[in-house]
Amino acid sequence: MAEASRRRIWLGRGIYAFLCAGIMFLHLLPMETMPRRWGSPDFVLLITLAWAARRPDHVPALLIATVFLLSDMLFHRPPGLWTALVLILTEVLRTRARSLRVVPFPLEWLGIAAGIVAITLAYRVVLSLTVVPQAPLGLTLTQMMLTILAYPLVALLSFLLFGVSRPAQGEIDSLGNRL
């Protein structure tokens, strides 16, 4: 019994890591060498947030830190800063996971949106405080908006494909622990 539960958690973690690696791989494909006017939604962030709000045990902090640090390195972002902000946000979500579960979906969406806005602003503020050259504001804003708009889609897909649902109140796993 304990074995089954643990296997499910590790399977969740594996799927998460695999998904993130896949998305990063798609981003890296050399198909777009023209500069764009708009930023596409940040799907790695969305998956991380959706899973942190719904199944916190599938996304341990260390895994999140590894994934985002790797993407910082690969995508030429200032290393560490974005990772730290995302980590803080997921920790906040993790502590609120139980209360996020009982509210209707629009409220959950609103909470996630507030989190994304907060870390995006914090990121830009820290970068301008440390005088790091920044991308145009329009690009950041469109990416933020699209990321927020894409959250329901990601939540739906991760529910349909990977069964990341919001556990009902009082739902228990095979061991009898509360989810």
Add this chain to the structure above:
Amino acid sequence: MARDRNAQEDFVSPVRRLLIGVLVLLLLGLFLLWRIDSPRVERVRAEIIDRVVPSFEWAMAPVTGLANLVSDFQSYQRLAEQNRDLRRELQDMKAWREAALQLEQENAVLRDLNNVRLDPELTWVTGVVLADSGSPFRQSVLLNVGARDGILDGWPVMDGIGLAGRISGVGQDSSRVLLLTDTSSRIPVTIQPSGQRAILAGDNTIAPPLDFIEDPDSIRPGDRVVTSGDGGLFPADILVGQVVRGTDRRLRLRLAADFERLEFLRVLRSQQAERIDATGALIAPVTPPDPEPQSAPAEIAEDRPVGDGPGDG
């Protein structure tokens, strides 16, 4: 409610919170370290990319090929239209070709008269684009040539026609090219007929603006822009593009390199330009018989470095 709070406290134990805090501090420390000592962290970054990306290569090639196949197929649909365009273009090109041949002959004759020796050091290494930067905020690509092939930081990169960017970050088997369109790219250029110097400053658009132009009135859209070689950054006279007037009335550059599809890129082996620092030595002998007369010629020479005249041509 009471049970709820209990469960929550159980879940986020103080030890865990402490560990998370330490992790966040470490990450912020990494950011500060990067801000303070960027070259060292960037070297680590190049090392990581060098490990990670080439291991994806087996998967990248087919997927990219498939995507290109799809876009090629879309272009087949416009084949007739394209054919007509191409034929018209060919007509134009024939005229140009004639002109070019004549010019080439004339050039050869003049060069012969002048006894010009072309720079034999300007050779290149061609690399294949492995990956792009992966984010809309950075404009760079990764090449499959690296320190193993003798690539050095700062070397210029062209496609067949024009300048595309410069090497920034070299791993063992891969190197990163900072494209001209990136926000942190600054290249000294010369605008051809008027000979004015300017800085080409990338701003994440396909047509980067020209900064620090002394006399914008003497520049017309269509002027050729080449690298100026100022500061020993690049070899001079590499084609960069043509001046256009942007929608915001600024002078911008239409890049000669085809940024739509960067596939094969040339890394020019740019040799360190020989610098002439000792101005006096050119006029007076290096070891004059007595030290007194040396100061006078050095002063004269100082306000006009010989052999480094302005590029008026």
